[in-house]
Amino acid sequence: MKEKILEAIIRIEQQYEVKVCYAVESGSRAWGFPSRDSDYDVRFIYVHKKDWYLSIEQKRDVIELPIDELLDINGWELRKALRLFKKSNPPLMEWLHSGIVYYQAYSLVDKMKDIQEKVFLPQAALYHYLNMAKGNFRDYLHRDQVKIKKYFYVLRPILACMWIERHNTVPPIEFQILVDELLGEGQLKQEILTLLERKIRGDELNLEPKVIAINDFLEREIMRLEEYTKTLKVSKEDITPMLDKLFREVLKEVWSQ
CATH class of the missing domain: 3.30.460 (Beta Polymerase; domain 2)
Structure with a gap:
């Protein structure tokens, strides 16, 4: 290719x-x-x-x-x-x-x-990723039945926001790095990794019951990050x-x- x-x-x-x-x-x-x-x-x-x-x-x-x-x-x-x-x-x-x-x-x-360090604006990046996550969550994850691939349209921007909050730098593009760096071991991480494996395998279009642990995590983070972005005042x-x-x-x- x-x-x-x-x-x-x-x-x-x-x-x-x-x-x-x-x-x-x-x-x-x-x-x-x-x-x-x-x-x-x-x-x-x-x-x-x-x-x-x-x-x-x-x-x-x-x-x-x-x-x-x-x-x-x-x-x-x-x-x-x-x-x-x-x-x-x-x-x-x-x-x-x-x-x-x-x-x-x-x-x-x-x-x-x-x-790039002179250019990077954490607030602008946070707003971009947070708005992306909010829109995709509203459009795809509020239903009782969801497609696996839609989770990643919300998870990746939310994890990017969390990276910027923690490191104040451009977030890695690779999803796996974000997961490994930002999420501790436990049910949430395991649920995400299971979905990732299934998506890569080709199950991404399946409609199935939403994953409560992931939905709850995303809702909490969206609300928390909305408040966090209001506190940022960055000048370059x-x-x-x-x-x-x-x-x-x-x-x-x-x-x-």
Whole structure:
């Protein structure tokens, strides 16, 4: 599959006259709980030629390929990525920490990682993950009968919130690391690991009675984290000049080769 993904990247570069700097897995495969039929969620950052940026017109800053049964691939233009980086955009932060890297070129990602501590906003990340958890809990887990896969749409963001609360850093993308670090031994952890094993095995679409221990844990954490986020007051220096410099450096590096 990696060969197919790399072929798609080459086609993108040729068709759109861009250079791809970074391409990673961003979905359930990167999170560590793929199913047997999971597709590949590939995300990438790309750079246009210099003249593309020297225009009064606002241009499309994403590239999205048609989704097929196996591959979902889309990317963000460099300036868009850096603007979102400045806001500590959680999905972008996850891209930077994906354990499945399909392609990396130039110095962009290494430079972004070097300054991520100056960028990371715990409050913004907490709100993102908490709102994701609340929405998915409301939509999927209030019923008496639930699908196994839906638990992970709530568990992972809640554990990400707990990681940020404890460490004040970007949470690991891998679900298993979050479970091992944040949950002690006992019924809750065992119930989660059992569901994880079953999801990977392919039972994820089964409708069955909700797991009381997990539901109770999620409800408690959502309520507690809602109160915790209200206490946070985080300020960061304006790093726009630093990111402007990074943008110009990468643009020069990519197109001088």
